[in-house]
Amino acid sequence: MAISVVTTMLCVLAAAGDVAAEEHPPVTASLGWVRLPGAESCITSRELAKRVEGSLGRPALVSASQGDLAIEARVEPGKSGKSGKPESWKVTLVTTPHDGTATGTRELKITGESCSAIDEPVALALAITIDPEAALAPKLDAPKPPLATPPPVLAAAIVAPAAPKVIVRDERVFVPVPAKAPDVEGDLRIAPQLAVGLLPHAALGLELGASLKTAFAWPIELSGGILTDSQTHGSDGGAVFSLGYGALALCPTTQRATSDPFWISACVGAQGGVMRGRGFGYDQPADSSASWVATFGDVRLSARLTGPLFAQIGAGLLAAIVRPRFTYVAADGKPVDVFQESSIAGRFQLSLGFHFSS
Numbered sequence: 574m575a576i577s578v579v580t581t582m583l584c585v586l587a588a589a590g591d592v593a594a595e596e597h598p599p600v601t602a603s604l605g606w607v608r609l610p611g612a613e614s615c616i617t618s619r620e621l622a623k624r625v626e627g628s629l630g631r632p633a634l635v636s637a638s639q640g641d642l643a644i645e646a647r648v649e650p651g652k653s654g655k656s657g658k659p660e661s662w663k664v665t666l667v668t669t670p671h672d673g674t675a676t677g678t679r680e681l682k683i684t685g686e687s688c689s690a691i692d693e694p695v696a697l698a699l700a701i702t703i704d705p706e707a708a709l710a711p712k713l714d715a716p717k718p719p720l721a722t723p724p725p726v727l728a729a730a731i732v733a734p735a736a737p738k739v740i741v742r743d744e745r746v747f748v749p750v751p752a753k754a755p756d757v758e759g760d761l762r763i764a765p766q767l768a769v770g771l772l773p774h775a776a777l778g779l780e781l782g783a784s785l786k787t788a789f790a791w792p793i794e795l796s797g798g799i800l801t802d803s804q805t806h807g808s809d810g811g812a813v814f815s816l817g818y819g820a821l822a823l824c825p826t827t828q829r830a831t832s833d834p835f836w837i838s839a840c841v842g843a844q845g846g847v848m849r850g851r852g853f854g855y856d857q858p859a860d861s862s863a864s865w866v867a868t869f870g871d872v873r874l875s876a877r878l879t880g881p882l883f884a885q886i887g888a889g890l891l892a893a894i895v896r897p898r899f900t901y902v903a904a905d906g907k908p909v910d911v912f913q914e915s916s917i918a919g920r921f922q923l924s925l926g927f928h929f930s931s
Contacts (some may be wrong), residue, residue, distance in 0.1 A: 770918030810854025818846025863897030
């Protein structure tokens with residue numbers, strides 16, 4: 574009679590377990606594990622998956638198309654100590670449900686020179702993320718094979734099971750708060766340059782520039798520069814020309830953060846200034862100045878050096894709108910051209926810059 578009661582109760586419990594499993598199927602997840610530069614010695618994705626499923630006591634990791642959750646995890650070294658080795662490790666977990674309605678991010682900072690220090694904490698954190706109840710439940714020993722003849726006390730053990738143990742653990746979760754973007758930021762730069770077509774011959778010069786960027790607009794740059802003396806000769810004499818100018822430009826850029834190692838900028842704007850000519854060798858040499866206006870477009874490649882300092886190389890074209898013409902009066906009273914700027918000119922710049930923000 575006791576054996577019949579036991580058999581009946583086992584059937585009822587098995588049926589109830591099947592119903593519960595149908596109502597609440599176990600949670601599954603896909604796992605992406607990336608070891609960033611400097612963390613190549615950390616645990617592999619295969620070993621980590623074994624530890625996670627060992628903590629849950631069941632298979633739980635599947636492909637991305639089948640999982641209830643998508644977990645992307647990465648590990649990177651922290652600050653290095655005096656020995657040159659990392660003193661800690663930073664692990665970032667990003668969790669997305671299958672419907673994509675919400676995303677959770679968790680960061681773990683684990684102290685230790687060896688990356689093996691992260692193995693257990695990361696496996697436990699992933700297991701808790703997938704199934705907190707299974708991860709925190711006490712692990713039971715593997716069931717022993719049933720005896721050929723169950724003892725009479727087996728019925729009593731099933732009828733009156735031991736009271737379940739409830740384990741409560743507190744876990745501190747760090748949620749990163751995005752840093753506030755600066756209200757105003759910009760660059761200051763000094764740029765030696767080489768220009769062709771603006772003066773009679775290729776001329777060296779110097780340009781100073783300052784750009785401002787807000788959260789609502791592309792950077793706006795103000796700049797000014799000079800081109801050193803360039804000399805031309807005629808049949809009766811010659812002249813020395815120089816140029817000073819100011820410019821205003823709009824400079825969209827691919828830069829997204831001040832920590833970007835490289836970025837490209839494209840500037841479009843207008844320049845205006847004064848071109849000066851000083852004659853020599855004529856019966857009546859004279860100085861003359863004239864206004865000069867042009868539009869321009871530059872392409873610049875920048876590279877981060879250290880801290881706020883960066884280097885920049887750029888090239889551009891200028892299209893003249895106002896082209897001054899310099900002449901002298903010959904002995905027969907007719908004007909003779911000395912120099913007129915080209916309608917299209919080019920320039921090359923090599924800059925050193927400083928980034929600021931407030």
